[in-house]
Amino acid sequence: MTDLTLPRIATAHNRVSYGLTLMVIAVLISPLIDIFAKLAIATVPSAEITAVRFLLQVVFILPVVLVRRTLLDLTWKKSALHALRGGLLVLTMLSFITTLKVMEVADAIAIFFVEPIILTILGSIFLKETIGWRRYTACAVGFFGALLVIQPSMKEVGLIALLPIVSAFGLAVFLLVTRMVAQNEDPWSMQFHAGIWGGLFCLALLSLGEGSGSSVFDPVWPEGNAWLYLLGVGVAATISGVLGVYAYRAAPASVLAPLQYLEIVSATIFGWLVFGDLPDALKWLGIAIIIGSGLYIIWRERRVEKTASIAPVSPAI
Template sequence: MTSDKPLLGIFLMISFCAVIPFGDALIKLMSASVPIMMVLLFRFTAQSLLLLPYVLFKKGRAWLRYSRRIYFLLAIRTITHAAGIVGMYFGLKYMPLADTVAIAFIFPLLMLLVSHFYLGEHVGPHRLITSIIGFVGTLMVVQPNFVAVGLNALWPIFVALTFVVFMMVTRKMTREIDPVSIQTLSGFMAVITLLFCMLVLDDRIWDGFAWVMPQGVQWVYLIGSGIIGTFAHLLFTVALRYAPSATLAPMQYLEIPFATFIGWIIFSDLPNFLATLGIAVTVGAGLYIIYREQRAPGKEASEAV
């Protein structure tokens, strides 16, 4: 079992937060012209092919002999991962990048509760208060107006719910399987399932099942999304190997300022004064967690705050 190294886990999670919005931006660019199932298929195919050589070299055939329990957890992880991408796809289709990401950030508060009651991880008052402050900053960034966007505002909330399960299952698995094997097996599971659905189901049932040959720049978006998503979630999985989810949950708030910046660069979405203030609050909450971890370098993360 890998011992907790909270500062390493925090660094990896911050790296994830900096990288993943680029993948979200590519998904937003594709949402108007590429069916969601094609996006998912390319995403998980890239993940499988990029990581398979390493797994075969490092593990041989041993990675095929995991227990049924592990494959069950892999299946849950794969389903929630794909469902989260679907939710993000439709959220980004109807809302700005920063707004979509910010609404989805109800999940760290949910994750803290799940970590305490289900995973048995200690959630001290500092973590809880910091997460609440970070969530308040999130509300200041997004300035949610569900009347304006209708039911489509619920897509990021759906992403949050799926991500809680995804994070919880990943945390359990990283104590038994190396992160690259998790990513590779999840990728193959997703590809097989998606191919079956697209072959059996008709786009007359739902246009998301349509087979559409990418054209021009769409190839760049699809391949780029697959590479970025694979690398980002590898960072995420390794981070959960070294730090408790309760420690890493507040770090996820740092994705909001990164997403806001990328949304500004690519889509010219500029935050107003209140949103800028919210970003500062969010970043401050994340930095405070790092400060708390540095004050207790010799303790387990579950005892640090």
């Protein structure tokens, strides 16, 4: 190893640590989307909440992409990928929001956490990312903790318990596509175009569902606090989405995947503060395991970073 190689390694590990930090912030904010969505879904259909989420995302990001002059930086190939990302986000959010009508936020998120396992596997297959036994173990331990939190039972919630799994698969593929596109694309532009496509897909669904009486697709005019809840969905989704894009530009998907388990921690806290859903002893144990798996990943990456930044003593030099 030469003296010129060491700075490159140190820089690479610094980027990984930067990506880890952004991902932690993103996953701690992300449950606010679900909290506001659960508040809104009492009177507003799932597809409409999803549509407003994308509309507000576009409105918030438009000034940024105009200033950065990246609004028209789009080829047909990129357009197709953004359309795919938008469609996957619609599938992800629509499935999950529909679940929130009958399930607690923390429970739905706990089932959803098969997603990091799916993402890790897809990352190793399609992105050829190197995954060691430590990362696989961290994913497995975190998933076990999520199972303790959710205490899943098909008898209690029926087939709707499968919707978070559908949502998890949609997000895993979305993140995989994001990882492929993010290296050569402006993160703000990515979020803007995903919002455009997601909004168009939602409007099409709402148009088809108008007058159907469906609690998922038939649009209504929001009243009272529903406007504030919808605004909260859009703001939280925009912030966490942009942070996530920057994180995946800096670090491999397989490294970031276990950190997403931290989302169950903030989801449990927010669920308790807003809805009074206080976890029992078994759920607290699961939360502790989830925190431990996430902190281990951070510790592991920082240890590797410090090792790489110190030049080894070699008789050959």
